Amino acid sequence: MEAVIIALWNIVANPLRSFLTTIGIVVGIAAVIVVIAIGEGNREVIQNKIKMMGANLLAITLQNSEFDDGKILAGMPTFVDLKAIATLEKKVPAIEAISPVLRINSRFKYQSKSIKFFINGTYPSYQIVRNLEVLSGRYFSVFEEKHKKRVCVLSKSAAKRLSANGQNILNQNIVIDGRRYKVIGIVNDLPPLQNNAKPEQAYIPYTVMKKEWPYLFLDTVYLTIDKDYAVEKSIGEVESVLQQIYGETSKNWVKGMTDLLKGEKAIIMQTTLIITGVASLSLFVGGIGIMNIMLVTVKERTKEIGIRKAIGATDASILHQFLLEGVMLCVLGGVVGTVFGIVCAQVVAELMEIPVKISWSAIIVALAFSSGVGLFFSLYPAAYASKLSPVEALRYE
Amino acid sequence: MIKLENISKVYPPKLHALEDASLSISQGEFVAIMGKSGSGKSTLMNIIGFLDKPTTGHMTFLSQDVKALTQTELANLRLREIGFVFQNFNLLPRLNAWRNVALPMAYAKLPRQKRKENAFQLLEQVGLIDRASHLPNKLSGGERQRVAIARALANDPNIIIADEPTGNLDSKTGKNIMDMFCQLHQKGKTLIIVTHDASIASYAQRVVTVHDGKIIHDSQHGDQDD
Numbered sequence: 001m002e003a004v005i006i007a008l009w010n011i012v013a014n015p016l017r018s019f020l021t022t023i024g025i026v027v028g029i030a031a032v033i034v035v036i037a038i039g040e041g042n043r044e045v046i047q048n049k050i051k052m053m054g055a056n057l058l059a060i061t062l063q064n065s066e067f068d069d070g071k072i073l074a075g076m077p078t079f080v081d082l083k084a085i086a087t088l089e090k091k092v093p094a095i096e097a098i099s100p101v102l103r104i105n106s107r108f109k110y111q112s113k114s115i116k117f118f119i120n121g122t123y124p125s126y127q128i129v130r131n132l133e134v135l136s137g138r139y140f141s142v143f144e145e146k147h148k149k150r151v152c153v154l155s156k157s158a159a160k161r162l163s164a165n166g167q168n169i170l171n172q173n174i175v176i177d178g179r180r181y182k183v184i185g186i187v188n189d190l191p192p193l194q195n196n197a198k199p200e201q202a203y204i205p206y207t208v209m210k211k212e213w214p215y216l217f218l219d220t221v222y223l224t225i226d227k228d229y230a231v232e233k234s235i236g237e238v239e240s241v242l243q244q245i246y247g248e249t250s251k252n253w254v255k256g257m258t259d260l261l262k263g264e265k266a267i268i269m270q271t272t273l274i275i276t277g278v279a280s281l282s283l284f285v286g287g288i289g290i291m292n293i294m295l296v297t298v299k300e301r302t303k304e305i306g307i308r309k310a311i312g313a314t315d316a317s318i319l320h321q322f323l324l325e326g327v328m329l330c331v332l333g334g335v336v337g338t339v340f341g342i343v344c345a346q347v348v349a350e351l352m353e354i355p356v357k358i359s360w361s362a363i364i365v366a367l368a369f370s371s372g373v374g375l376f377f378s379l380y381p382a383a384y385a386s387k388l389s390p391v392e393a394l395r396y397e
Numbered sequence: 398m399i400k401l402e403n404i405s406k407v408y409p410p411k412l413h414a415l416e417d418a419s420l421s422i423s424q425g426e427f428v429a430i431m432g433k434s435g436s437g438k439s440t441l442m443n444i445i446g447f448l449d450k451p452t453t454g455h456m457t458f459l460s461q462d463v464k465a466l467t468q469t470e471l472a473n474l475r476l477r478e479i480g481f482v483f484q485n486f487n488l489l490p491r492l493n494a495w496r497n498v499a500l501p502m503a504y505a506k507l508p509r510q511k512r513k514e515n516a517f518q519l520l521e522q523v524g525l526i527d528r529a530s531h532l533p534n535k536l537s538g539g540e541r542q543r544v545a546i547a548r549a550l551a552n553d554p555n556i557i558i559a560d561e562p563t564g565n566l567d568s569k570t571g572k573n574i575m576d577m578f579c580q581l582h583q584k585g586k587t588l589i590i591v592t593h594d595a596s597i598a599s600y601a602q603r604v605v606t607v608h609d610g611k612i613i614h615d616s617q618h619g620d621q622d623d
Contacts, residue, residue, distance in 0.1 A: 002509065013491065307487045310448060311501045311548065312476025314469045390448045394487070 024286020033341025121209020326378025334370025480549025
């Protein structure tokens with residue numbers, strides 16, 4: 001403890017020099033904090049999404065769908081047919097619920113409001129598949145789906161925007177693309193699978209959707225795996241059934257939650273990589289700065305080293321003294337860098353619209369990192385100091 | 398206690414700072430090592446004080462072979478057995494008087510409270526108790542040298558080695574310091590004073606004269622020159 005105070009004392013004795021020396025460390029540690037904050041923030045969001053949507057959610061998507069980059073390969077079927085869905089349900093016992101989804105951006109009218117958002121044509125089972133919580137009313141039934149009833153379920157946000165806040169839209173009629181539908185239920189907003197997906201959504205029976213928008217073809221099917229079955233193994237089963245129907249081309253159609261969130265992860269990974277680069281570069285440059293200033297310090301205090309050795313200091317205690325000083329210098333830089341990093345993380349979160357999370361573990365990692373850098377880069381100067389001959393050191397003026 | 402046999406010290410490439418020096422110092426002796434600057438007296442002092450190792454020759458301390466000791470063991474000998482007093486005091490400028498005195502005790506791993514107590518006691522002995530919290534640059538030369546003496550006594554060593562202890566002091570203060578050394582000698586400390594000043598050497602019981610790296614005279618044995 002006393003040694004720490006003495007080390008601090010020596011650092012504070014040259015405030016400007018210490019400050020300039022540690023700038024590299026400050027920037028480096030700030031970058032470390034930002035990297036960890038982005039990583040943890042992102043992980044938390046993804047975990048929340050997985051938790052909300054269920055880790056057992058799978059999507060069967062064709063090329064040109066929302067999850068792919070739009071490439072249509074020659075000879076590839078461009079739709080999934082409903083028979084295939086029935087076959088899957090029959091052949092894969094692990095499937096808990098399955099529903100096709102047709103979607104299009106439509107105009108919704110209610111009283112004086114006229115808004116555009118997405119409408120989804122689904123089976124009744126879609127409620128189970130996407131874990132939709134019915135806030136009021138109900139989801140449409142198998143009967144309604146089979147008999148093409150014009151009923152509509154709105155997401156909470158959609159209901160709110162159409163009904164001028166608070167006014168009850170349940171059991172009222174709304175107009176979608178010129179046709180009248182009865183609002184039979186309101187469900188919670190889904191967490192978006194992509195950042196750009198809006199919370200306003202409407203759900204109508206698949207049969208109705210197909211009838212009103214006959215040109216839409218089915219390219220997305222969602223399903224969930226029963227909790228008694230392993231998700232990874234079930235993906236394989238679904239894939240093999242699809243391959244029996246569609247052949248090799250269906251190879252990459254089935255995607256689990258981790259695949260669905262891949263795009264989002266990739267962006268975060270890129271950002272993280274860049275900042276990690278900045279962090280390591282500035283920590284390296286900062287470390288060299290520390291080494292340089294420690295060599296200067298040792299040179300300046302050669303006489304002191306001689307005196308200490310003359311009165312009985314061992315090489316080891318001299319080594320410890322200068323190592324501690326280098327480490328303390330870096331830890332001070334690390335503390336400033338941590339504060340700076342927390343501020344930077346908030347700025348990054350604002351500017352890039354990505355979630356960040358500052359945790360104690362990030363701060364501990366950052367401080368451990370800075371003391372590690374301090375230790376490593378003071379090793380040579382401290383070793384040099386400890387090996388000085390006491391006679392020559394004493395003679396130094 | 399300390400025995401040097403045919404000790405030489407060569408600084409590369411071929412500066413013979415000390416040649417074939419033999420010397421034996423017993424417990425409780427008061428020895429002055431005399432010589433002009435560059436005579437090799439400082440080299441001799443450094444070797445006796447375990448600050449430097451001889452190039453050739455045999456040296457024992459309390460019958461143990463000094464050449465065989467590691468750097469750490471030498472440091473421990475300096476810590477426990479030797480107290481140094483230098484011409485230019487060599488106090489650490491950023492530590493106040495009592496912390497300077499306490500420093501060797503820190504290296505000896507004494508508990509903190511004990512260090513402070515001992516330091517104040519030693520400062521009282523040298524008459525500086527009221528200056529305990531002063532930084533060295535706020536003390537006069539004589540006061541600084543008294544702090545240095547207190548520091549040399551910190552771990553109660555057997556041997557005090559003083560290198561021109563009065564060199565930077567006026568004659569009155571110098572005499573004061575020398576009286577202090579005489580008292581230490583009376584208390585049983587072995588004293589080795591390195592000086593070029595015959596009047597300082599005259600305080601000692603035994604005078605060893607060094608010239609051109611050789612011991613040319615030892616008052617204990619008579620003239621070795623012929």
